Amino acid sequence: MKMNRVTLITLAVEDPKRARAYYEGLGWELDSDMGKAVFYKMKGLMLGFFTLDGLAEETGKPVEELKTGAMTLAQNFGSEPEVETMFAKAVEAGATPVREPFKTDWGGYSSYVADPDGHLWEFAHNPFMTLDEDGLVA
Amino acid sequence: MKMNRVTLITLAVEDPKRARAYYEGLGWELDSDMGKAVFYKMKGLMLGFFTLDGLAEETGKPVEELKTGAMTLAQNFGSEPEVETMFAKAVEAGATPVREPFKTDWGGYSSYVADPDGHLWEFAHNPFMTLDEDGLVA
Numbered sequence: 448m449k450m451n452r453v454t455l456i457t458l459a460v461e462d463p464k465r466a467r468a469y470y471e472g473l474g475w476e477l478d479s480d481m482g483k484a485v486f487y488k489m490k491g492l493m494l495g496f497f498t499l500d501g502l503a504e505e506t507g508k509p510v511e512e513l514k515t516g517a518m519t520l521a522q523n524f525g526s527e528p529e530v531e532t533m534f535a536k537a538v539e540a541g542a543t544p545v546r547e548p549f550k551t552d553w554g555g556y557s558s559y560v561a562d563p564d565g566h567l568w569e570f571a572h573n574p575f576m577t578l579d580e581d582g583l584v585a
Numbered sequence: 586m587k588m589n590r591v592t593l594i595t596l597a598v599e600d601p602k603r604a605r606a607y608y609e610g611l612g613w614e615l616d617s618d619m620g621k622a623v624f625y626k627m628k629g630l631m632l633g634f635f636t637l638d639g640l641a642e643e644t645g646k647p648v649e650e651l652k653t654g655a656m657t658l659a660q661n662f663g664s665e666p667e668v669e670t671m672f673a674k675a676v677e678a679g680a681t682p683v684r685e686p687f688k689t690d691w692g693g694y695s696s697y698v699a700d701p702d703g704h705l706w707e708f709a710h711n712p713f714m715t716l717d718e719d720g721l722v723a
Contacts, residue, residue: 450612451627456591456658460702469701472678474588489589490721491628518656518704520594540610563607564598566656583628 452582454492455521455569459499466496491583506559506567507546519559521569523576523584527556533570534558542568590720592630593659593707597637604634629721644697644705645684657697659707661714661722665694671708672696680706 460466463485470487471477478488484497503510506519524530531548538544542560545567551557557571577585598604601623608625609615616626621639625632641648644657662668669686676682680698683705689695695709715723 449614451614451625451632453594453627453630453632456594458700458702458704465701469679473675476587476589487589489591490719492591492630494589494591537611541607562596563603564596566596581628 449581452491452522453520454523454576454578454582454584455495456492457495457497457502457519457521457569459502459518460496461499463496463498470496488584491579491581493584505557506569508567519567519569521571523578523582524570524572525578527572530556530558530570530572534560537568537570587719590629590660591658592661592714592716592720592722593633594630595633595635595640595657595659595707597640597656598634599637601634601636608634626722629717629719631722644707646705657705657707659709661716661720662708662710663716665710668694668696668708668710672698675706675708 463480463483467477467480467485475487478486478493483501484495487494497505499510502519522533524533527548534548537560541563545559545561548556548558554575555571555573557569559567559569561567579585601618601621605615605618605623613625616624616631622633622635635643637648640657660671662671665686672682672686675698679701683697683699686694686696692713693709693711695707697705697707699705717723
């Protein structure tokens with residue numbers, strides 16, 4: 448599996464309903480609406496809109512630090528141990544640990560690091576997401 | 586061509602060399618290094634790291650508004666008129682114009698809008714980028 452991939456782009460929004468109205472007004476086709484988060488499937492990756500409060504809670508970063516315009520990028524993996532390996536590898540490479548690997552309330556396993564410029568990356572295992580052999584969203 | 590796509594993710598960085606050291610330390614394979622911008626090819630899209638000053642100049646937004654952690658998402662199109670159509674469509678749908686369509690110094694045609702939460706989207710035509718029938722980076 449190549450490292451050159453992103454499987455989820457998350458944009459913090461004030462109101463997911465407003466985000467839906469805007470993006471669907473542009474012609475985006477909805478994949479799923481979970482209330483505080485909405486998702487759009489692309490070829491090989493997803494674009495998600497998540498409430499700023501929800502993202503703050505999820506990442507453990509206070510809202511004031513996320514600011515309007517906050518985004519995270521995610522790489523998904525096929526198992527929990529791979530998440531832990533990736534998290535350790537990133538920290539070793541110079542990332543700042545933001546949230547140690549943890550069991551999520553949606554049944555997955557996740558972690559967050561900040562790259563050297565503060566960009567948030569999530570390394571996660573989502574048992575409900577199927578990845579193809581390239582590590583892309585199937 | 587579907588609307589559900591992103592062809593370029595840009596992360597503002599302090600020092601592209603430092604970004605390279607970090608991402609290549611993680612196993613990312615470089616596509617090209619343009620000095621103030623470096624690019625990584627993914628399946629169907631690119632991830633770019635661009636100096637904060639360069640991104641500020643490119644988007645016309647002052648550095649103080651971009652902040653550490655600034656990102657833009659791009660959708661590329663096959664022609665200049667399509668960029669203008671998309672720009673107008675986005676503004677009509679509620680986007681704030683950030684930079685009207687303009688000829689770039691690298692031979693392309695670009696524009697920027699901010700979505701309702703302030704996320705920057707670039708709508709661009711890059712004559713050097715080949716798009717497949719799905720509008721993905723070929």
